[in-house]
Amino acid sequence: MIVQERPAWTMNGFVAITVLLAFAGVNVYLLTLTKFTPMAVIFLIFLVIAGVILPSGFTVVQPNQAKVLTLFGRYVGTVRDSGFFLTVPLTDKKTVSLKVRNFNSAKLKVNDAEGSPIEIAAVIVFRVVDSAKAHFEVDQYETFVEIQSETALRHVASRYPYDNFTEGSYSLRGHTEEISLELKRDLQERLSVAGVEVMEARLTHLAYATEIASAMLQRQQASAIVFARQKIVEGAVSMVQAALEQIEAQGLVLDEERRAMMVNNLLVAIVSDHAAQPVINAGSLY
Numbered sequence: 001m002i003v004q005e006r007p008a009w010t011m012n013g014f015v016a017i018t019v020l021l022a023f024a025g026v027n028v029y030l031l032t033l034t035k036f037t038p039m040a041v042i043f044l045i046f047l048v049i050a051g052v053i054l055p056s057g058f059t060v061v062q063p064n065q066a067k068v069l070t071l072f073g074r075y076v077g078t079v080r081d082s083g084f085f086l087t088v089p090l091t092d093k094k095t096v097s098l099k100v101r102n103f104n105s106a107k108l109k110v111n112d113a114e115g116s117p118i119e120i121a122a123v124i125v126f127r128v129v130d131s132a133k134a135h136f137e138v139d140q141y142e143t144f145v146e147i148q149s150e151t152a153l154r155h156v157a158s159r160y161p162y163d164n165f166t167e168g169s170y171s172l173r174g175h176t177e178e179i180s181l182e183l184k185r186d187l188q189e190r191l192s193v194a195g196v197e198v199m200e201a202r203l204t205h206l207a208y209a210t211e212i213a214s215a216m217l218q219r220q221q222a223s224a225i226v227f228a229r230q231k232i233v234e235g236a237v238s239m240v241q242a243a244l245e246q247i248e249a250q251g252l253v254l255d256e257e258r259r260a261m262m263v264n265n266l267l268v269a270i271v272s273d274h275a276a277q278p279v280i281n282a283g284s285l286y
Contacts, residue, residue: 002133002193003133004130008076008077009076009087010081012083012086013060013086016057020054024051053089054086055089057087059079061080061081061082064097064099065096065097068136071092076091078132094135096128096135101125105146105149106150108150109209110154112172113160116162118207119206119207120203122201122203122204123200125198125199125200127196134195137194138193141194144191148190152190156183156186160175162206163223173206176203184201
């Protein structure tokens with residue numbers, strides 16, 4: 001059975017002290033009586049028991065803290081409001097911090113979706129939103145957050161390649177915002193059992209592993225060159241097609257040989273890495 005947080009009974013501590021002092025005054029008065037009636041004896045015993053038990057219910061709650069109360073092994077509620085209170089007597093009171101905290105993961109070595117070893121690290125911003133779950137459902141929720149954060153980071157990193165030049169697909173280096181959001185969602189699912197809210201998850205380190213960094217850099221550069229060349233060729237073909245359409249729209253008719261030569265010259269001029277050198281044709285194509 002999952003334990004969920006619920007408010008515990010509380011009373012202002014200063015009011016409770018005033019009541020206890022009043023009980024003590026009544027006790028002193030009853031002790032001064034020379035003759036005790038049965039009702040006075042019963043009332044005196046009640047006041048003595050109350051004076052002994054009630055002080056165990058006093059507790060001080062600091063800002064951004066919660067007190068989880070258990071009575072003889074049973075959860076009776078949580079005190080979230082800061083201040084001085086009288087709550088259920090004889091309870092065991094455990095403090096749970098509600099402050100926002102950071103967890104910086106170590107640099108993890110993981111294989112990405114392509115099997116390449118990479119180093120990755122992240123920072124997780126979290127806080128406890130259900131003190132009962134944090135205290136009862138997991139053993140040491142801080143350690144639980146650390147282990148689950150590294151597990152989620154490994155899981156997300158293994159689903160995507162380090163780099164990808166294909167349009168419409170995600171990569172760890174090129175889509176850090178999307179990867180961070182997925183890491184946050186994955187981690188929230190894992191930590192909900194501990195009553196923890198993940199406020200933010202961000203990658204803080206991403207690099208190829210040292211042993212393959214040089215080779216992967218060359219591969220990355222080659223992939224970038226191929227991708228850039230593909231874009232240049234696509235653009236050049238579109239420009240040549242547009243130029244031919246404009247020529248034909250103006251009424252100039254080119255035969256197949258002249259058309260092929262124009263396409264060849266335009267493509268060479270656009271795609272070439274060097275500036276095109278003009279050549280004057282003094283003869284005839286035929």
